[in-house]
Amino acid sequence: MGTQEAINNIIRLVGGQGNINKVWHCMTRLRFDLIDDNKVDQTEIKKLPGVLGAQLQSDQFQVIIGPKVNSWYEQMLSVLGDKDDATAAVAPKGRKSLVSLFMDTVSGVFGPIVPAIAGAGMIKGLLAGLIALKVVSAKSDTVMVIDLIASGVFYFLPFFLAVSAAKIFKTNEYLAAAVAACLMYPSLIEAAKALATHQEGAVSAIWLLDVIPVSVFNYASSVIPVIFSVLALSYIHRWVDSIMPEVLKTVFTPTLTLFLGALAALVVIGPIGIWLGKGLALFIEGLFSVSASFAGLVVGAIRPVAILTGMHHAMTPIALQNFSDRGYDMLMPMMFMANMAIAGATFAIWRLSKDRQERTVTLSAAISALLGITEPALFGVLTRYKKAFIAATIASSLASAFIAFFGVRLYGYILSSIFSLPAYIGPYFIFAVSGVVMALVISFVLTTMLVGKEPSSEN
Numbered sequence: 001m002g003t004q005e006a007i008n009n010i011i012r013l014v015g016g017q018g019n020i021n022k023v024w025h026c027m028t029r030l031r032f033d034l035i036d037d038n039k040v041d042q043t044e045i046k047k048l049p050g051v052l053g054a055q056l057q058s059d060q061f062q063v064i065i066g067p068k069v070n071s072w073y074e075q076m077l078s079v080l081g082d083k084d085d086a087t088a089a090v091a092p093k094g095r096k097s098l099v100s101l102f103m104d105t106v107s108g109v110f111g112p113i114v115p116a117i118a119g120a121g122m123i124k125g126l127l128a129g130l131i132a133l134k135v136v137s138a139k140s141d142t143v144m145v146i147d148l149i150a151s152g153v154f155y156f157l158p159f160f161l162a163v164s165a166a167k168i169f170k171t172n173e174y175l176a177a178a179v180a181a182c183l184m185y186p187s188l189i190e191a192a193k194a195l196a197t198h199q200e201g202a203v204s205a206i207w208l209l210d211v212i213p214v215s216v217f218n219y220a221s222s223v224i225p226v227i228f229s230v231l232a233l234s235y236i237h238r239w240v241d242s243i244m245p246e247v248l249k250t251v252f253t254p255t256l257t258l259f260l261g262a263l264a265a266l267v268v269i270g271p272i273g274i275w276l277g278k279g280l281a282l283f284i285e286g287l288f289s290v291s292a293s294f295a296g297l298v299v300g301a302i303r304p305v306a307i308l309t310g311m312h313h314a315m316t317p318i319a320l321q322n323f324s325d326r327g328y329d330m331l332m333p334m335m336f337m338a339n340m341a342i343a344g345a346t347f348a349i350w351r352l353s354k355d356r357q358e359r360t361v362t363l364s365a366a367i368s369a370l371l372g373i374t375e376p377a378l379f380g381v382l383t384r385y386k387k388a389f390i391a392a393t394i395a396s397s398l399a400s401a402f403i404a405f406f407g408v409r410l411y412g413y414i415l416s417s418i419f420s421l422p423a424y425i426g427p428y429f430i431f432a433v434s435g436v437v438m439a440l441v442i443s444f445v446l447t448t449m450l451v452g453k454e455p456s457s458e459n
Helices: 003-013 042-047 069-080 098-132 141-155 157-169 173-183 186-196 224-243 246-290 292-309 312-326 331-352 356-370 375-382 386-405 418-424 429-451
Strands: 020-025 029-034 053-057 060-064 205-208 212-215
Touching: 003 042, 003 069, 020 069, 029 069, 042 053, 098 141, 098 157, 098 418, 141 157, 141 312, 157 173, 157 224, 173 224, 173 246, 212 246, 224 246, 246 292, 292 331, 292 386, 312 331, 331 356, 331 375, 331 386, 331 418, 331 429, 356 375, 375 386, 386 429, 418 429
Parallel strands: none
Antiparallel strands: 020 029, 029 060, 053 060, 205 212
16 A cells, blocks of 8 residues: 555544544654544554554644655645645634633644754854853854854744744734744844843833833743734724725735734733743753652653653753753653653563564664654553563653753753764763663663563563
8 A cells, every 4th residue: 555545534533524624743643633522443554554542632623744744745735735725614612611722823833843943053053162161262263153053943933833823823824924923023022132131221111102002021031922823814804804894905904904903912922921931941941940850750751751642842942942942951861761761661662672664663663762753662662561661761851850950951942862972072972972872771671670570562
């Protein structure tokens, strides 16, 4: 069975094209917003070649494909048409919970832009390591040029998020970018910098008509404000379009939509988003205030389960907010440890297995996890060997606690792959390497001890 035939079968087994409200993808999964979840035949979907797993999670149906997901998605769109931009009326599915809405939003918004932020993050991390090792001078022109390449994506992240969020919320991408431009306008950013540095004459708000306060914040690199602003824009756009006379829509619908959307973003949503983002970061910081090792234990323990349930994307905004507020993040190294622990447990299953086909599939999944894509290992191997999953969770928790104790951190967003190690070059490099070794060895040894000489899917 070829890929296209498998895709056609997926469409049929989720209830047909008419049952699909929206489809998008993240790094490894096709994600469906379906009209009627009861029409899905998960058992048959899981049997399709190339499908690593399937699950209904947080009001969305997920089909785990692995690294080839983008190719599958493009071929699926050729059959469905562009479901991201479709506005055809569909039967109501019912109100989603806030958790479901948040997960749909985060996975949908960040999935398409991960290559840009991952590539820029790797450059930024390598540059930070070279500066820490004094290989290059922080004040050199070379560093300035490389930093332009690395930091541009993060500084202008609101524009990337606005366009991606507009696709998810089915609103005009250029109006969304225009709202992001309002948040990023130099006069607002300069006012925020003046306030932060306590310059004379700095103000905390700019007043519209001497009545409406526009709070002064630096929205560069921000995540939550722009996503919720675009969500509001989508409702504003539909409302304005519904009340505007047909003859005036071409000019006045975008005019009024942009004015109201930008005003809502600047006056209400932006400030709330800034404080909400800081609140999420403070929660994680609260764990660190108890103990860095305790934070590592908790984050390391929940990470494999979060990936399994598709909720791991919830940590991405926190990490990006940390990069914005502090210039570094300690969460992503813990995510790295979790991936290495999953790889170690999967390698153990590969070593223990006697079946040739099983060994081939398991080895491929283990290597994929080592490279930062853990779904093949989790859904194809560890869900069948629960003791191995427990071993990976323990190893992830211990390795994360270890690196947190020594303060291992990153200075830019990168994928949690073994090839990301150069980004840790600097004072924390030896501890990062030690954490990777711990995660791999502990999970490998524990799996070998718990599962036994010859694994069975019932273990």
